[in-house]
Amino acid sequence: MLSEYHIGLGRKKNCMRELAAFAGARKAQIGADKVFDFSLGNPSIPAPPCVNDAIRELLELDSIEVHGYTTAAGLPSLRKAIADDFNARYGGDIRPERMYVICGAAAGLAICAKALVQPGEEAIAFAPFFTEYRVFVEGAGGVLVSVPPTAELQPDLEAFERALSEKTQMVIINTPNNPSGVVLTAETLTRLSDLLRAAEARYGHPIYLVSDEPYRELVYDGKPIPHPVNFYDDTIIDYSYSKSLSLPGERIGYLAVSSRMANGDEVYAAIAGAARTCGYVNAPSLMQRVVEKCVGQTSDIAEYKINRDLLFNGLTELGFDCVFPDGAFYIFMKTPEPDAVAFSERAKKYELILVPSNDFGVEGYVRLAYCVSADTIRRSMPAFAQLAAEYGLQKK
């Protein structure tokens, strides 16, 4: 029998993609410069030069090797380079033999869900969260439990404590966060870890913290980003080069099981097994070699900071209420009416394409992806001013 669940999923409209398609059609109609499309989290800064340089170098080598199979876990030299760089920057202790190179962070989360969550068991995510978390957990037969945020969009840890149960196997965090841009504070991570350790003791089994961190390097103003692996031993890092190297289409990243996890070898084996059942053979071989040559480098994220400041300041001056984002390339803005979908529709009148927050598990916000040109942001301000006026917002 065809899987009804999969049919439904395959047919379900993705709100972001729909909005982007609408924006595309509208641009064709009235001109690209007249539409202000903040819908998609596509990096707007090119890959750093090391990427194309590395590809050119690799084309001089033996094609059979460059395009050939690698071991399923990824090239040993790549894993070593990543671990060395990570440990130097974050003071962690991750090791090549517990690293599994993957086809992007989405693949990593799907694999973790299958490895860690059995049918009927639970995973916890903190709203607002990336919509696909639910798909990965439910696709493994598990149940996703959503924990609401505080006003500052940090996890509500009292609600988290109530959400933890005997069935909890996996907890997903995402810092900096999509869709809010918020970075988890050291205080939050400390308290979260304490609660997790207490729950492990109470229920007598490990609870794995999966740290989804494709935006790890996109943090501004030199803010330190406390790394979860240094707070909690049962952590698995889920990383992607999609944003840091602007390679979202190439699908390359890694899972790293903390070297301090007591049953880490078993968890690593479960990850390898789950990857096999999903048909993952190895992450793309050319890109594995490219990443090895580019480890530690990033796209020029200074441009994103300019955008963040322009947009955040512009919107708050107009009277909109936004949570200040320390990282990623998103601003989460409170909608002046409770219905975010209605607000997003109304914004279209001014050619503003904003994603309502409902798909991220919270109501009353829109997400603005500011991975666009600074010029687009500047030119969008009169449209936002009209939208603000419609709601009678007071300029600050």
Next chain:
Amino acid sequence: MLSEYHIGLGRKKNCMRELAAFAGARKAQIGADKVFDFSLGNPSIPAPPCVNDAIRELLELDSIEVHGYTTAAGLPSLRKAIADDFNARYGGDIRPERMYVICGAAAGLAICAKALVQPGEEAIAFAPFFTEYRVFVEGAGGVLVSVPPTAELQPDLEAFERALSEKTQMVIINTPNNPSGVVLTAETLTRLSDLLRAAEARYGHPIYLVSDEPYRELVYDGKPIPHPVNFYDDTIIDYSYSKSLSLPGERIGYLAVSSRMANGDEVYAAIAGAARTCGYVNAPSLMQRVVEKCVGQTSDIAEYKINRDLLFNGLTELGFDCVFPDGAFYIFMKTPEPDAVAFSERAKKYELILVPSNDFGVEGYVRLAYCVSADTIRRSMPAFAQLAAEYGLQKK
């Protein structure tokens, strides 16, 4: 709870990889030219020049586009190019809107298993078959039913008829075949299709034929390869560019749901949904564009034909019994003792690395991957002669 199934799978030794590792160690010990490693199906012919030419051209374009996300199903222009080329060559009628570009044929099979086979339902494969078929079907919660071959290594269709049941949802064929190199004849495909249609009528539900065909272009002597999609409407093509373009590490291929499949839109949606639950976002974007520029081209497979003739003739002259392979780059040789594992062990004495057939679902054979240099084959012949002498085989 950790999935015991996944842990076991992640820890399970892969016989081929173990043999290849043994060969590598042995080469380091006694010299690479002294070891005759027929263990792995790694293409030995470089990618055709169009691949690196295409990459160089693409590096001149906008990095944000080249390395950016594509639609989940793959670039529309790529899907059109593939469909046009396929239809021209095989007289089929596949369409871009029912094509899903995937991360290699393994991903395609894993996705089909999840989309088509529900827990407790059955999939049928014809021995000898690629070992991972079992992993994909069992990973979806299904049961893999193995049908034995005839002496010519065509499917035993009487056994197939008995294996079909109300629970059968998916049937996997692989032509040319790994590990035997055998091509399914038009007669086999006709009878197989008749049996499938009768079973569909009997059980009142579709039975999907998944045609795993990464070796489709590796057919020698100008032999025509009858295409399954022209025999049976409920066919899904699972293709990979791993062998035809010698890009196994890059993970690029496609699924195509036959345009003649009555509920093809539903099946296509289920495929899209299953891909999402596994964390597939899009096939690698640079390689999608490379394939679009190389559609219809292949590596220089004439070299494989030279190897096949050298090895087949050499082995049969020594008295070994091999099934003549029309395609792929494998020879399946009967072992002169019933225990293929024991035979493979004995062959190691002469530095011959051969894969016992047990993992492919049959006993009494070894697989020889002849994607090696012709020189390796020539130099291996004295070793095979010693092995033949040990078993008292008669030269022909």
